[in-house]
Amino acid sequence: MECASDEGQNMPTVGYLGPPGTFTEQAIFSQPDLAAMNHRPIGSIIDVLRGVSSAEVDLGLVAIENMIEGSVTATLDALAFDTDLFIQREVVINVNLNLMAPPGVALKSVKRVRSYPVAHAQCREYLATHLPAATFEAANSTAEAARALAEGDSDGATAAIAPLRAAEVYGLEVLAEDIADRADNQTRFVLVGADSIAAPTGHDKTSMVVYQRSDVPGSLIGILGEFAARAINLTSLQSRPTKASLGQYCFLLDCEGHIADEVVADALRNLSIKTSRVKFLGSYPSAAANDHDHAQNQIEVQKAAVWLDELRSRILP
Numbered sequence: 001m002e003c004a005s006d007e008g009q010n011m012p013t014v015g016y017l018g019p020p021g022t023f024t025e026q027a028i029f030s031q032p033d034l035a036a037m038n039h040r041p042i043g044s045i046i047d048v049l050r051g052v053s054s055a056e057v058d059l060g061l062v063a064i065e066n067m068i069e070g071s072v073t074a075t076l077d078a079l080a081f082d083t084d085l086f087i088q089r090e091v092v093i094n095v096n097l098n099l100m101a102p103p104g105v106a107l108k109s110v111k112r113v114r115s116y117p118v119a120h121a122q123c124r125e126y127l128a129t130h131l132p133a134a135t136f137e138a139a140n141s142t143a144e145a146a147r148a149l150a151e152g153d154s155d156g157a158t159a160a161i162a163p164l165r166a167a168e169v170y171g172l173e174v175l176a177e178d179i180a181d182r183a184d185n186q187t188r189f190v191l192v193g194a195d196s197i198a199a200p201t202g203h204d205k206t207s208m209v210v211y212q213r214s215d216v217p218g219s220l221i222g223i224l225g226e227f228a229a230r231a232i233n234l235t236s237l238q239s240r241p242t243k244a245s246l247g248q249y250c251f252l253l254d255c256e257g258h259i260a261d262e263v264v265a266d267a268l269r270n271l272s273i274k275t276s277r278v279k280f281l282g283s284y285p286s287a288a289a290n291d292h293d294h295a296q297n298q299i300e301v302q303k304a305a306v307w308l309d310e311l312r313s314r315i316l317p
Contacts, residue, residue: 021143087282
């Protein structure tokens with residue numbers, strides 16, 4: 001399904017993990033420019049990213065990190081190994097999880113709970129207290145779990161964990177609201193495109209994958225040292241198996257700054273020289289509240305450049 005109007009026929013299409021009613025769709029509507037685009041729900045995260053790669057959609061929005069459960073490995077692995085896309089933006093929204101079922105199903109009769117695994121894991125305390133004997137059934141998304149119940153895939157003993165929006169879309173009754181272990185839970189999404197790199201804003205983040213030349217003592221310290229030496233703040237560091245052989249890992253890093261910044265470009269340049277490979281995933285506007293340290297670092301870099309240029313001007317011919 002694709003949402004479009006006469007006015008939107010020339011607008012870009014953004015793909016997202018569907019069906020309608022997912023948190024990803026909610027994240028789209030939190031951004032006015034994305035909300036005005038055409039929207040195409042797609043069945044899985046990897047298919048969203050492949051759709052961008054094959055130009056079936058212009059952009060894709062996918063979850064990459066949850067405050068409680070951590071990274072969405074399907075997104076990380078697809079960006080690192082399966083696609084060549086650039087992150088254009090990050091979007092952070094509050095996550096509100098609710099237990100819902102078809103009309104007439106009572107909480108005490110629920111024997112199975114269906115949802116996206118990450119969402120289910122965020123509700124452990126509620127489920128252990130109120131539905132300790134209920135079994136879990138995995139779905140491709142929270143909204144998919146809700147839609148399946150609404151379309152007749154229900155035995156009167158199955159409920160779904162999904163956003164309130166899904167209950168509205170699919171006509172389900174909410175058995176319990178706000179059942180997540182933490183009320184302040186948030187999820188970070190990334191908007192990806194196939195070609196362009198987002199313009200610098202002065203409040204940016206850069207993501208990359210760094211492959212080690214060989215698994216030797218100190219290799220990680222050498223990678224981190226490139227950032228420490230330039231006072232670049234790392235906001236995320238994760239390791240993932242390269243899938244080449246057991247024991248081989250690569251590192252996914254986020255740092256403050258844009259590839260247009262000379263200090264960030266210099267770090268990437270040195271990493272490319274010293275490591276096996278660096279895969280650039282994008283520079284894009286940061287959703288973080290404060291980037292003062294990075295801004296001050298850029299000022300110091302500019303001062304140092306002026307100082308060095310003045311010294312070099314004194315070199316005898």
